[in-house]
Amino acid sequence: MGHDAGGDVLLVGPGWLGAPAAVALAAASPTRRVFTASRSDRQAPVGCQALTADVTRGMADPAFARAVTAPLSAVVVCVAPSRARGDSYAVYPAAARGAAAIAEALGAEALVYISSTGVYDRHDGSAVDERTLIAPASERVRALFDAELTVLAAAAAGCRATVLRAAGLYGPGRDPGPRFAAGSVEPESWCNFSWRDDVIAAMRHVLTLPATHGGTIYNCTDNTPVQAGAITHALTGLPAGAAETLVDDGTVRAGRSNQRISSAALLATGWRPTMPTVFDGLRALGHPLPGHPLPGHPLPGHPLPGHPLPGHPLPGHPT
Template sequence: MGHDAESDVLLVGPGWLGAPAAAALAAASPARRVWTASRTDRPAPAGCHALTADVTRGMDDPAFARALATPLAAVVVCVAPSRARGDSYAVYPAAARGAATIAAALGAEALVYVSSTGVYDRHDGSAVDERTLIAPANDRVRALFDAELTVLATAAAGCRATVLRAAGLYGPGRDPGPRFAAGSVEPDTWCNFSWRDDVIAAMRHVLTLPAAYAGTIYNCTDNTPVQAGAITHALTGLQAAVTEMPVEDSAVRAGRSNQRISSAALLATGWRPTMPTVFDGLRALGHALPGHALPGHALPGHALPGHALPGHTLPGHTA
């Protein structure tokens, strides 16, 4: 990041993803203060400073002006609706608007917003990248897209804004293995995954990119879409999970995405995932994979790292 080492970083939403992200940002620049803002009192992650404030109020919440030094090095936003607070998806654009006003008022050099590949909302197994048309058909997709547009609009004001669309977040404390071992997803559904620490690395990475990358959207996944049946087969060794599971017996979440997501644009900037497939991540979480193919041999519905799936294109750096 281009500001001096004393410039503050504000991370909004220190939850399962945001808290370790803040700790990683603090560890990377010990002389820099990293603040974590939450609407409720939360302990600060290691090396960080906690701030009780409501990002949806923006600079109308005086806590931001009192705590933060100007100019800010960056604002990073990792918010999600909370069932405990009764939040609706409207929290996404509200948080984006608040973060944008904070970034503008405090002269932030960069704004990074973690969104979701759910914004594509494809259900036919098609390949998508950052140039794929977004056509909101429900409240969640509309809220996600509105939030992204709000963030990207700040780029015109001189703030280096970036949207990271993460897919299928998993990692320590969030294990998708049992769900797939139980066959809870239709076997022909395409799934996309993002290892938590790889998304955190992507946040740090885009903060180092030059100003020419402002106003950019990146998909942040392992770039290896895989069908649910292949995951079930890997975990259980049962071929029937791939070929014979009756669809009517599958407890599929209503509206579940079925799409193949390319992260080629982010890869082209130099970022690399440490978990290039979900099978690597499942092993890291302690799963044995009796049905997994030998290295160099792809399972049905599984593209090997570095090999594009049919229909994938290589996008440029901009959305």
């Protein structure tokens, strides 16, 4: 049975991803209240109710008990470290613990946590899926993984817990084009992308899926890994390495890892991205792509954008 039937939702982290996600959740049901919790005083997204509260405190922050009434349909977490506040990556597991405590206290049917495919931390171009071993070798990866384990543990208390691992988030207001046009990413490095609205659609989609024992992990990408050189060529029409080096504005994280990520498990549940390749998304952002080939024709010196990955994980199979 699905969960997205109109009950109240608490969304933590109404930023670039969370704010439009909250709007989409509110628009889906006229009877639903969507509370957006942030540590700073923010204006509520359209159709939502803003809540100034710190999720890392859990129910110890009285704002949650005052404003939100049980039972909840879902708690959705879209947090990231704040540069302005000087946060470390420790905010990930702290937010996950607080959200899990809130979900339990307020009787939430579902807990959805937006994580990152950076948790795989591969640098050799290898193919990964939800069954790939996670071996944290940095503070960031350890924090991401600890947060995920905390969310999945909430399933033991009867909450339908889901981790969505998003890759290379981009969309309106976050354009990876200039970075790749500048040739500032190693040409042979594999990149993976998630269009913002497709992640929001995936978040809503998993709220309709049945629970699984031990919680569920899904990769959420366009399922079309692309080498950075192919993107540079598409944007400039120039061979990889020929683009003039420009200043990297740091708006995307693609290129930090070198891995090919499969979203086959999420696709098997019926979700489909509206931007099935980064080239579709770049066009939507206004890039003409002079070097992009006709469908089915590879770029010179590069494989086709869609790279098949052998096999796919069992839906709901946790790492």
